[in-house]
Amino acid sequence: MAATAPRQQGTLGSARLREALVGYAFIAVPMGIFLTFFIYPLVYSLYISRYDWGVFGKIETLGWENYREMWHDEIFWRSIKNTLLYTVVVVPVEMALALSLAVIVNAGIRGKSFFRSSFYFPSLASSAAITAIAIYILSADGLLNAVVGGQRSWFGDSDTALWSIAGLNAWTTSGTMMLFYLAALQAIPTDVYEAAAMDGAKTWRTFSRITFPLLKPGHFFVSVVAVIGALQVFDQAFIVSNGSGGPNYSTLTAVLYLYRTAIADVRFGYAATIGIALFLLIFTLTLIQRLLFGKAETA
Amino acid sequence: MAIDVARIDQVDRSIPARTPGERARRVITYAILLAVSALFFVPFVWTISTSLKSLPETTGFDLLPDNPSLRAYREVLTEFDFLRYAANSLFLAVTITLANLILCSIGGYAFARLRFPGREVLFMLVLATLMIPDQLRLVPVFVMLSGWGLVGSFKGYMLIKLVLATNLFFMRQYFLTIPRDFEEAAKLDNAGHFKTFWKVMLPLTGPALAAITILTFQGIWNEFFWPLLLLGFGDPSHYTVQLGIAQFRFQYQTLWPQLMAASVIAIVPIVVIFLFFQRYFVAGVVASGVKG
Numbered sequence: 408m409a410a411t412a413p414r415q416q417g418t419l420g421s422a423r424l425r426e427a428l429v430g431y432a433f434i435a436v437p438m439g440i441f442l443t444f445f446i447y448p449l450v451y452s453l454y455i456s457r458y459d460w461g462v463f464g465k466i467e468t469l470g471w472e473n474y475r476e477m478w479h480d481e482i483f484w485r486s487i488k489n490t491l492l493y494t495v496v497v498v499p500v501e502m503a504l505a506l507s508l509a510v511i512v513n514a515g516i517r518g519k520s521f522f523r524s525s526f527y528f529p530s531l532a533s534s535a536a537i538t539a540i541a542i543y544i545l546s547a548d549g550l551l552n553a554v555v556g557g558q559r560s561w562f563g564d565s566d567t568a569l570w571s572i573a574g575l576n577a578w579t580t581s582g583t584m585m586l587f588y589l590a591a592l593q594a595i596p597t598d599v600y601e602a603a604a605m606d607g608a609k610t611w612r613t614f615s616r617i618t619f620p621l622l623k624p625g626h627f628f629v630s631v632v633a634v635i636g637a638l639q640v641f642d643q644a645f646i647v648s649n650g651s652g653g654p655n656y657s658t659l660t661a662v663l664y665l666y667r668t669a670i671a672d673v674r675f676g677y678a679a680t681i682g683i684a685l686f687l688l689i690f691t692l693t694l695i696q697r698l699l700f701g702k703a704e705t706a
Numbered sequence: 707m708a709i710d711v712a713r714i715d716q717v718d719r720s721i722p723a724r725t726p727g728e729r730a731r732r733v734i735t736y737a738i739l740l741a742v743s744a745l746f747f748v749p750f751v752w753t754i755s756t757s758l759k760s761l762p763e764t765t766g767f768d769l770l771p772d773n774p775s776l777r778a779y780r781e782v783l784t785e786f787d788f789l790r791y792a793a794n795s796l797f798l799a800v801t802i803t804l805a806n807l808i809l810c811s812i813g814g815y816a817f818a819r820l821r822f823p824g825r826e827v828l829f830m831l832v833l834a835t836l837m838i839p840d841q842l843r844l845v846p847v848f849v850m851l852s853g854w855g856l857v858g859s860f861k862g863y864m865l866i867k868l869v870l871a872t873n874l875f876f877m878r879q880y881f882l883t884i885p886r887d888f889e890e891a892a893k894l895d896n897a898g899h900f901k902t903f904w905k906v907m908l909p910l911t912g913p914a915l916a917a918i919t920i921l922t923f924q925g926i927w928n929e930f931f932w933p934l935l936l937l938g939f940g941d942p943s944h945y946t947v948q949l950g951i952a953q954f955r956f957q958y959q960t961l962w963p964q965l966m967a968a969s970v971i972a973i974v975p976i977v978v979i980f981l982f983f984q985r986y987f988v989a990g991v992v993a994s995g996v997k998g
Contacts (some may be wrong), residue, residue, distance in 0.1 A: 433816035
């Protein structure tokens, strides 16, 4: 990767050795952390998943029993269904919103940094604080009902709870996604637009025929980030349902079910199994996206 | 690295004098823009307004409180212990950010500049950790830390956040952009590797360090998942602000002014940092990709 720097003769061997030793010393702590808390857990998780594992460790060897149980666990499948439905809804909304905001901010308008900051603003707030605010605004006698009418508790009704979380997250993440799209928009060469202007192309036509297709790497990157984020949705579901995933399992996302299995039920073996399944799901969907977008380079 | 859109504007400016229709369109555009940005701010304005109200007043929908008071803030900070939670969050965010600054700059320098066998493989390993979702790590990391007696103390949480792969990656990329001439001069002076790093290279990485500081501080201050797992049991004296909010909401359901005051307390520090260091936010978010 890096070119070799010219070196003095003679002491070459020992200097090289010293450089290598210094190099290892400089990365020792980070590598130790990564091996212990990232790489090793991959293997350890597989190991735990083959046991009935409680608060004090192994209880009993189960072999593949946890996997069999998961396959027949209706609540698990309900949580996967919730998560996938949520993802299918929230990702396109996030992307459309983010792209619109990016195009607006990127157009020749005055005060674009003001608008950029306003749109990014919700991305700054913590998930807990913003969820608390959403609970208040979407409560039965909250601000939203005062505007649209009705008495619905949006997070308390199993028909709307998950979609309310989707709306909340589409809003809070759009700012970050907007920044990714802005970077992608900026990467489009200016002469492309000059040529379009010369041809007398209209704004919408320029956008749909030129900008949108040229944003392919941007779409890929944003969609990967959005899908991974959506499949891992947890904080908001946890807070609105007091950690239960209710009402009636409507906000039970896959990660929330994983959390409940591990922490509330203290079934670490089974929870590890769910974690592995979730990892495979995320991994597969990311691969599929990569295939769909062809060889679009990541941003 | 800041987003520079000036180039694209030039296309716009090259279009000759505007027609009345075009001017009308501009006015409408700005009206829509202002409306949209208002939509982004309304919930926050409403939050602040509610935090200044008394509980009975929250049944109405007046934007301005009749008798604005800081009572909710006082109660939240003292009776409901948010002063301690904020101190905990601050402590964790500051120490973890410092650890990342030190370890990731040293490590990033080694990966960018020092030659040692296995460097590329080890760096690939660092990148690979970015693809391992937290959910897969939940059980094994929790089991390990609880085995070591580190669940329910700050140590366990700090340990797993000591070095973040995105930060290490970011620093390494930044060191790669620095021309080699700087170190060659140091080499002629026979300076050691650490001295070269410390005296010559590190002072050149200001913007990268700033971006890491801001994003790490924000990430740790705002984080919910791992603090919930590792600090969310038993002793509330180890809660962070975010855990405090979740707990408060469970226990006191509709004490809206206090809940909104707690939310303001959770948001304000990050907003203040954002207002001062906006450009680093933008550069950092774009460069590090999957943050937050």
